[in-house]
Amino acid sequence: MSATAPGSAxxxxxxxxxxxxxxxxxxxxxxxxxILDEGYVCHLGFVRDGAPVVLPTLYARVGERxxxxxxxxxxxxxxxxxxxxxxxxxxxxCLTVTHLDGLVLARSAFHHSVNYRSVVVHxxxxxxxxxxxxxxxxxxxxxxxxPGRSADTxxxxxxxxxxxxxxxxDLAEVSAKVRTGGxxxxxxxxxxxxxxGVLPVRRTFGPLVPADDLAPDVAVPDxxxxx
Amino acid sequence: MSATAPGSAxxxxxxxxxxxxxxxxxxxxxxxxxILDEGYVCHLGFVRDGAPVVLPTLYARVGERxxxxxxxxxxxxxxxxxxxxxxxxxxxxCLTVTHLDGLVLARSAFHHSVNYRSVVVHxxxxxxxxxxxxxxxxxxxxxxxxPGRSADTxxxxxxxxxxxxxxxxDLAEVSAKVRTGGxxxxxxxxxxxxxxGVLPVRRTFGPLVPADDLAPDVAVPDxxxxx
Numbered sequence: 001m002s003a004t005a006p007g008s009a010x011x012x013x014x015x016x017x018x019x020x021x022x023x024x025x026x027x028x029x030x031x032x033x034x035i036l037d038e039g040y041v042c043h044l045g046f047v048r049d050g051a052p053v054v055l056p057t058l059y060a061r062v063g064e065r066x067x068x069x070x071x072x073x074x075x076x077x078x079x080x081x082x083x084x085x086x087x088x089x090x091x092x093x094c095l096t097v098t099h100l101d102g103l104v105l106a107r108s109a110f111h112h113s114v115n116y117r118s119v120v121v122h123x124x125x126x127x128x129x130x131x132x133x134x135x136x137x138x139x140x141x142x143x144x145x146x147p148g149r150s151a152d153t154x155x156x157x158x159x160x161x162x163x164x165x166x167x168x169x170d171l172a173e174v175s176a177k178v179r180t181g182g183x184x185x186x187x188x189x190x191x192x193x194x195x196x197g198v199l200p201v202r203r204t205f206g207p208l209v210p211a212d213d214l215a216p217d218v219a220v221p222d223x224x225x226x227x
Numbered sequence: 228m229s230a231t232a233p234g235s236a237x238x239x240x241x242x243x244x245x246x247x248x249x250x251x252x253x254x255x256x257x258x259x260x261x262i263l264d265e266g267y268v269c270h271l272g273f274v275r276d277g278a279p280v281v282l283p284t285l286y287a288r289v290g291e292r293x294x295x296x297x298x299x300x301x302x303x304x305x306x307x308x309x310x311x312x313x314x315x316x317x318x319x320x321c322l323t324v325t326h327l328d329g330l331v332l333a334r335s336a337f338h339h340s341v342n343y344r345s346v347v348v349h350x351x352x353x354x355x356x357x358x359x360x361x362x363x364x365x366x367x368x369x370x371x372x373x374p375g376r377s378a379d380t381x382x383x384x385x386x387x388x389x390x391x392x393x394x395x396x397d398l399a400e401v402s403a404k405v406r407t408g409g410x411x412x413x414x415x416x417x418x419x420x421x422x423x424g425v426l427p428v429r430r431t432f433g434p435l436v437p438a439d440d441l442a443p444d445v446a447v448p449d450x451x452x453x454x
Contacts, residue, residue, distance in 0.1 A: 015275070015276075015278075015280075019300060019301055019302045020297070020298045020300050020301045040327055040330070040341065040428075041325055041327050041341065041343065043270035043272075043281050043283075043323055043325070044281075045270075045272040045279035045280065045281035045321070046279050047274055047277070047278070047279050048242070049242075050274070050319075051242075051274070051319045051321070051349065052272035052273050052274050052279055052280075052319060052320060052321045053242075053272065053279075053321050053347075053349075054270050054271075054272035054281050054321040054322070054323040054347065055323065055347070056270075056323060056325040056343065056345050058341065070247070071247045073246060073247050074246055074247045075246045092277075092278045092279060093279060094272070094278070094279045094280050094281040095281070096270055096281040096282065096283060098268055098270070098283040100267055100268050100430075102436075103267070103372045103373060105372075105373065105376065105451075106380070107380065107381055108380055108381040108382075108383070108387075109365060109366070109369050109377060109380040109381065109382055109383055110383050110384070110387040110391070112368075112369050112372065112376075112380070114267060114268065114285065114372070116268065116283065118283050120280075120281065120282070122278065122280075138336060139336070141339075142336050142339050145330045145332075145339065145341070146330060146332065146426070149332065149339075150336060152421050152422070153333070153334065153335055153336040153339070153421055154334055154335040154336065154416055154419055154421065155335075155336055156335070156336055156337050157337075160335075160337040164337070182436070182438045182439060183438055185438070185440075189381055190440055191442075192381055193445060194379050194380055194381065194445070195379075195437070195441070195445050195446070195447055195448055195451065196437070196438040196440075196441050196445075197435055197436050197437040197438045197441060198435070198436040198438075199373070199432055199433060199435055199436075199451070199454055200432065200433060200434070200435075200436060201267075201430060201431075201432055202430070202431050202432075203428060203429070203430060203431075204428075204429050204430075204431045205426055205427065205428055205429075206426060206427060207427070208424055208425070208426055208427075209329075209409070209424050209425040209426075209427060210422070210423070210424040211409045211410055211412070211423040211424045211425075212409060213412075213417055213423075214422070214423050214424060215418075218420060218421070218422050218423075219422070220422055221422055224332075224422065224426070227426055
């Protein structure tokens with residue numbers, strides 16, 4: 001490992017140590033990456049006029065950096081330093097990705113829960129202005145949805161690039177939480193007549209729906225056939 | 228309809244009118260309810276020490292009110308007016324629920340998108356202290372996961388109730404966004420050789436995983452057999 005290689009875990013900070021449920025918190029870098037790479041939509045939180053705002057948006061991970069993108073006219077992206085009035089100081093954000101894996105049904109109402117994996121990233125979102133990083137980020141956003149897809153599209157035109165703001169958030173202040181397994185019923189409840197266990201929740205894909213105007217000679221590419 | 232019945236739509240406000248993508252915004256009450264009722268986990272945003280925080284948490288809808296719950300020791304629930312130091316004024320929050328319905332693959336990178344349904348609720352979360360509303364909210368939180376389940380559990384004990392904070396958020400300042408359908412490719416891109424269409428994304432359930440300690444004579448109840 002080189003001297004600059006990241007460690008195997010993110011360093012906890014005051015705000016990434018949960019006030020409750022600490023035993024479910026983890027800072028493992030590989031696990032954080034895996035949770036992020038399995039997602040498409042994050043929930044991006046920021047403060048506007050003193051009040052919280054949480055918006056769903058697409059994201060992509062490239063190494064230790066996350067990217068989100070949007071119209072240059074969108075309010076949060078402008079605030080992150082866009083050309084139309086951003087301060088240039090960046091926008092404090094909290095970016096959260098959650099996968100629901102199961103509904104946990106305990107004998108007691110109190111111990112009902114869910115199995116899940118989530119990542120919470122705190123930091124400052126900053127607009128990406130370098131053309132090379134912007135292009136790589138936009139490719140990553142397409143490939144986060146379907147790996148390999150960006151090479152099989154018409155790349156952005158100058159006009160499209162000018163209309164798109166790309167914002168970066170470094171993975172530095174990061175935590176994950178994971179719950180797995182069955183219900184944690186109280187010992188005195190084990191004899192109760194209520195069914196207890198887990199109802200797994202999964203995400204499934206397909207079948208593909210071709211565009212109405214897709215020419216009949218355009219085959220489904222290999223990178224999509226896997227779905 | 229009585230004079231106090233809510234209208235068929237929420238009234239837009241400055242912060243529920245999006246700066247971009249207005250054509251996808253809707254305030255239809257029945258649609259908002261349907262999106263909320265299909266979800267389990269929301270992303271709850273609030274401001275702590277001037278910075279945004281977004282945490283995934285379970286929620287339930289009862290009429291025009293959402294409930295979330297948690298330990299009385301959790302920081303956001305304390306801030307919403309809990310017994311351990313809350314101001315009693317409530318906590319400004321933004322609560323967002325998102326369903327991903329499909330990955331939209333256009334010929335151009337620029338027109339890649341997702342089909343989704345989301346609801347964003349702005350407001351002030353306030354702790355629920357009345358015993359009857361607290362009990363109804365806790366039942367609703369169990370039934371949001373599996374309708375009918377709360378009647379087939381051991382209800383909360385006095386000790387469990389004392390450890391649980393319930394917070395309410397009224398559905399007043401609410402908007403939804405919905406994208407459906409295929410890619411919106413540029414006319415000049417229609418002849419390109421890239422496959423174009425939608426990869427649907429669905430949530431599936433099961434098969435049930437019984438608890439390790441489930442007695443063999445406890446049958447799967449009817450309300451679970453539907454999954």
